Amino acid sequence: MDKPYLVVEWQDTETDAKGWLCVYNFVNHYAGGGTRMHPTVTREEVIRLAHTMAYKYTACASTTTGGCKGGIAYDYKAPDAKQVLRRYLIAMAPYIKAGVSIGGDLGVDYLDVLQILDELGIGLPQTKAMKADPRVQQGIINHERMVNMRYDGFLMYDMVTGYGVAYCADEAWKCKGGQPGARVVIQGFGCVGASAAKCLAQMGYRIVGIADANCLVVCPEGLDVEQLIATRRPKGEMDPGSFAANYQVLPNTRWLDVDCDILIPAALEDVIHRDNAHQVKASLIVEAANIPVTAEADQILRQRGIDVVVDFVANLGAIRFYDAVIFGLVEPTPQAAVADIENLCRQNTRRLFTEAARQGRYQRDVARELFTPTIKDTPDI
Template sequence: MSITWTDHVTGRQGFLVVDRLVRGVASGGLRMRAGCTLDEVIGLARGMTMKEALHYDPQGRYIPLGGAKGGIDCDPRDPAAYGVLVRFLRAVRPTVENVWTTGEDLGLTQDLVDRAAAEAGLVSSIQAVYPLLDDETAARRRLADAFAVEVDGIGLDELVGGCGVAESALAALDRAQLPYREARVAVQGLGTMGGATARFLSRAGLAVVAVADVKGTIANPDGLDVEALLAARDAYGTVDRAALRPSDAELPGDAWLSAEAEVLVPAAVSYAIDAANQEAVTARWIVEAANMPVLPEAEEALAARGVTVLPDVVVNSGTNAWWWWTLFGDIGPDAEQAFAYTRRAMRTLVDRTLTRAETDGTTPRAAAHALVADRLPVIAERFGWYR
């Protein structure tokens, strides 16, 4: 199902795509960025179907949903953006009430989505899943309590996705037997996902040597002070340059791509690495924290020269899974439990994906697709093909 909506006030367009239903429900975030297209949202919705299927555990309380996605073609910094968001949610309200569970994505925070959803007359942005819960009151309280948890002043919901991305990178390093202290990382984007990923990798012992935001790239071959940079961010992940040390360099925005690092983490926008600029990559691994940051022709060229791309459908699936692990009761509203469960699940998934890639002689993305192809019929047989 595909919906294209045009705002009668601003002329901005919004898109909603439901790729697949499981038990009548689909899951996927809502993004807002200038230039967002229907084709982009279609690809993201398909990716959500894959992320859900990859986390299927027949023994778990969380049963994966179908995949969906929403997108609005508007700069989130535009003064008119909030009104567009409210009107979009009001327009697709019946879908949110009955089919589509959504939340924050690129350009939007969960607080903003929640506020706009309430103004649009919705009970919650995830209310479509409530009929599937054994005890709705307890489940909603558990998720609310989890969102209230903070670690070092940062909400658990803003950290768990980066924990999953970092663990994915660490799993790859471990398979290659590369000590963490010998690995360097460059991160594009220091927002929710990129910032948390940088924090977890830095605390694991890796040197974060470059980070990029809208103002450019901040670099230091000896390693950046990640905690200081995170403390100096604004709401959009832009770092106040006054927090830089004398040894930190300010470089052009694309300098993160060619940084001397073993691991690259694109954690900002889609389509960041294309057939042309992939030639600048010297890293051994690209870990896709953002959705669809590496174009197919770029990935083909990277694979030909030995660069492994860990795909978004695996790497950044932890945030979505955490919501449902918590809501369905696989874990409680506790940070250490959430991090431990996320690390275990992501490491298992990455190892399974890389093993399949080695066995089949394919890329990790092709291996992830193969795992999904194996699991979707199993899920469909249990819950139905068309509902």
């Protein structure tokens, strides 16, 4: 399954925005994945992300959904970003109606996607079989109710991925025999980075550095994560006015300079590359972002003996939440959904590290074998 099933390109008629939809594989005539918006998005990136989604659904033990991804090359901070998203979704409507379920990702709020699809009369994307299944229809009602619920102060879709990342990091650190109170640096302070920081801090980890789009803030004694979240600006930007006097503020390009045990890239792709992989100080990388490490950097990390929890294991929280609620795999409560995600993330991480240790191999190589997607179905026609 080296080639994606479908790649579609879209050109906006009112701006210079360009977008793509890639379906890597269908399972039961259905595929799922997020849509990201950022000026740097490319066709190749969307294809790589769709490939990752296929692996991610396999890691979720999903028997219902294949992997897809949407991407829009445009500034998500632009005043007309939501209108661009709307036109993109209109263009992709025939594919959405054929079983392609695209949600939110970097720069795109999933609630905005759901609102637009409701306005277009599409609603939550589903196949004919799903529409005829009472359990799924009840799951959709439960999902609509749960997306507006909160857990630990976060909306559900704003925390499920980050908490899953934190559980993977904790389990991997335990597999490594790491000591309590390990130091963590997080690159990116959007929903995933912020919620991962909070969950890790609650488990006793010391968050010593956080980088956002504007700066890097460092404190060896540990940052006050609750305060940084409480004062966070839109689009995942910290408020410098809330920084404590003992915080050091540096350019955000220096996030790899901070001494730490665990490094969590939680924003853009390819941020660890051949020119900076030698600077990684952590002994463990947990990939909260999709494809944050280039192939060249991966070889360097492998040679240096740095352990990795790969993206399709670490950041599957949102798609597991969707699958589990829509298809009735868990009780429709925030507590049950989070417990389900924690169990899956810990189980997959433990399996990955145990098998890698047994074989004496790099975690990414083992993960690609453990979670290889094998089903390649067709659209819902």
